[in-house]
Amino acid sequence: MSRSDAESDSDYSLPDDLPAVRDALVSWYEEDHRPFPWRETDDAYEILVSEVMSQQTQLGRVVEAWEAFLDNWPTPSDLADADRADVVGFWTDHSLGYNNRAKYLHEAAEQVVSEYDGEFPRTPDELQNLMGVGPYTANAVASFAFNDGDAVVDTNVKRVLHRAFDVPDDDAAFEAAASEAMPEGESRVWNNAIMELGGVACEQSPKCDSAGCPWREWCHAYETGDFTAPDVPTQPSFEGSRRQFRGKVISVLKEYDELPLSKLGPRVRVDYAPEGEYGREWLGGLLSDLADDGLVEVEESDSESESETVARLRR
Structure with a gap:
């Protein structure tokens, strides 16, 4: 590998025979890739x-x-x-x-x-x-x-560039390397191809040989055996999360259209208790989030016996 003048002050360098690197990846992708239906449309x-x-x-x-x-x-x-x-x-x-x-x-x-x-x-x-x-x-x-975009830089692409060309774990470096690697005017096939490489061959546990990685002859990780990857933030668990219960609020209100909190709460979670940890204050927080997002409306409704907070979907 050698550095181009443009990258002389960077901590990585792409291979000299970049056209061969590009052709290898695109050929590998076009020969066989996961047939997601959105890849078949423009x-x-x-x-x-x-x-x-x-x-x-x-x-x-x-x-x-x-x-x-x-x-x-x-x-x-x-x-x-x-x-x-x-x-x-x-x-x-x-x-x-x-x-x-x-x-x-x-x-x-x-x-x-x-x-x-x-x-x-x-x-x-x-x-x-x-x-x-x-x-x-x-x-x-x-x-x-x-077919008029820049180089995509997602988690998969970062992992590929880090391993293959020893690009440092730095967003600016990833952006620069991804842009340099992508052939001009071919963003559609290139971005699909490099994300596919990260999705099926250069996963967290790499499958270099079994997936037929087209970059093995240039890959720094394949040469050295060091397959460390950039740090990836852990996705919070969905089960039991506020995100999950916000979704349940929407589902319940979609079915009932409008409910007072006293009836909405038990339908959102079975351990709902008005004065408990998962009670009116907790439910009110969920509704406040959803109201801020423009998804629900919350208002006081006066009945003959009492005043109660009512939630409904925003139409």
Whole structure:
């Protein structure tokens, strides 16, 4: 390996025969890769849905949810016209992570219809104008829908670059190395390929030979036997989390539409006790979070006998 002038002050260097490195990876990917359905489309809406769903859910589980979502709302216009409570309910029913992502996806569809005449913006910068679409998601959609993105840098890509080319565990270094490695104008196939490499060959427990890694002849880790990887933040457990119970609140309110807290609490968790650890204060915190996300409404309702707090889905 040798350093280019542009990288002379960096702590890594890509191989001299970079064209061969690129060709090897793309050929490996095109010969055989996991057939996720969103890889077979260049529809920006379908790709956005897959990207948002994949943020907290294993890809194997996303397939069924993605197909069902598009059966319900096949176009941005269909999603924009949908009842937001139905979209959030779908998210909860399929255990797709934070419900506000469903809300943002619904709002993004409304923007595409009202602000862009139903046509998705095409560049990463423009895509970030859509609600809930950050730099990573915008770049992924630009890459996979329009072949007009930058190099994707996710956990898998960082692990690959760290092991293969000894890129230090530093975000700026990863960005620079990923950009240098990607062939110009080929973001669609390249980003798919390098993420596939990290997903099936260069996993936490590498499968260099069994997966036929195309970079073995250049790989620093394969040469040295040192397969350490960058630190990855641990994903908090979903079971028993506030995230899980926020989802249960949405599910219950979807079924009953409106409930006083005295009836909502026991339906959210069986050990609900108004004055207990998981009581009115705890439930009120969940509802406050959901209200801040624009998903529920909470108000005092006066009856003949007493005043009680009532929660309902925001439509």
